[in-house]
Amino acid sequence: MKCLITGGNVKVLGKAVHSLSRIGDELYLEPLKGGLSLRTVNSSRSAYACFLFAPLFFQQYQAASPGQDLLRCKILMKSFLSVFRSLAMVEKSVEKCCISLSGSNSHLVVQLHCKYGVKKTHNLSFQDCESLQAVFNPALCPHLLRAPARVLAEAVLSFPPALTEVTLGIGHGQRVILRSYQEEEADNANKAMVTETSIGEEDFQQLQAPEGIAVTFCLKEFRGLLSFAESANLSLSVHFDVPGRPVIFTIEDSLLDGHFVLATLLEQDPCSQDLCSPKPCQPVPQKEAHSTPPLDDFTNDDIDCYMIAMETTVGSEGSRAQPSTSLPHVSQPSHDLAPSSEEEEEAEPSTVPGTPPPKKFRSLFFGSILAPVHSPQGPSPVLAEDSDGEG
């Protein structure tokens, strides 16, 4: 495999690697006929990201030497990222970038041709691997929204940088709502501030989703794609389904496309997902029909009205949210959907059920590990499996 990237595209590639680095620790590089694919998955298999750079993105693109099979490899994300660590430097001084992988060489060679004749060669060791293939189909998701990345990036600005999870949904008047997600805290004093941004449907190029739908996913992982899309001035499409099913973010233009697939929380507590619940903008007291326009609410809402409305939705307060992911083959020991028997498989086993997952994703796994009887998904399609390459 050999490809040559020139000019501004080097920075684009660098930015893509930065976004992928937010997700996983290993980068799967696979030259395909249709272009160079860079993929990654996170350790708990709850997030998958893939960028495909079309042959036109490169000045020269050769997927494989004639007569040779397509090679693919897996590199440490840290190593590959170090080549593009400083995007400012890349933009200023790198003129060409050449990536080559050959069967004879035991390293992936990335060569940066910089100004003043400086040439930086990085020899990155890699591992052979099977194709990282996630099974997902945006077309199967019933709900869709599409907007310039800038719109979502601005909305996300109001959230604290440390916020882990965010809920996206549709509220009254077809407004798109983004709300910071908090796990239920027992002690009121430790509650964190809840921030919510509401965006009018006019700011969206496409909006196909019913009011009341809401999904919760990891904001940190999403930010990676968002910053890439914003800098490339692209539109971002969000394909989603019911809570529990993954949300698929896609961007595309003539030279590249990107897919980020994130697991969503399976929420049983209607309160936190209830984006249509009484809010300052749209009060829904029991007695009155709601017809207040979203912006002129000042005289209508009242702490008493909320208390009445709250009492009727508080019914399932007791049940703690039953989070799980849509990757049942990892989290449910009873479903052995991922045959991990290939000999050549890389030494990266699926998360062993029972292993305490990293704290960050505890909420995505804990429920299903503890209560396998709930098996909410049944034999649902496997999201990412280490199967032998069918593609």
Add this chain to the structure above:
Amino acid sequence: MKFRAKIVDLACLNHFTRVSNMIAKLAKTCTLRISPEKLNFILSDKLASGGVSMWCELEQENIFSEFQMEGVSAENNEIYLELTSENLSRALKTAQNARALKIKLTNKHFPCLTVSVELQLSSSSSSRIVTHDIPIKVIPRRLWKDLQEPSVPDSDVSIYLPALKTMKSVVEKMKNISNHLVIEANLNGDLNLKIETELVCVTTHFKDLGNPVLPSESVSQNRHPEDMVEVHIDIRKLLQFLAGQQVTPTKAVCNIVSNRMVHFDLLLDDISLQYFIPAWS
């Protein structure tokens, strides 16, 4: 109990944001007192704050274009809330160029102060609305007595402060050498900041600061204008106070009660701030 207020003027909004940023630096948790005419940010001299107390007062009609409140009862027409100061300043930070800002007392799952910001972005045709629900704790009536305006003590010396930024940079360096410092002043416009360790003594002298005219001269009548009055205080507390001052105050006075406490009395446009630091013990 009801509270609703609205700010539409950008200058008022910025002013309120600046106050809230200052409070966030001065006190992690504070009490917000809402009364028909005023808003107060209060830190009472509990053990938790190390004896430091703060009283910040602003006239609501200088900030809010609309203001409605109903206290706990008709006789006690006030509301006392406890909140994390940083939450308020973070919420206000998102309102940089807002068209309007509303604050309300609400109860969504838990009692909160809801700050609702209406933004008009150039990139979008419609308004963007950002809402922040700040969790609060309502303080019961029986605890209100601990949260009253502290009485201004009869001070031994009262003096105008030098540039707070200068004071801050001096105290910051002194913090590395000693845990406590002596602040002393006289009626001749001299103020000194002194630290003393086994190895070294460092003193910074500020001169010609001027002294405000005190209403009752009785205490200081017997005092020679050159005589210094001093108090030993914890450096970190002084530094925390100075770090909170981002804007040059309209008026800044320091009152020292010999060996008991130092009282800072600042006026930032129309907002008054009083900060009490007790003597080092």
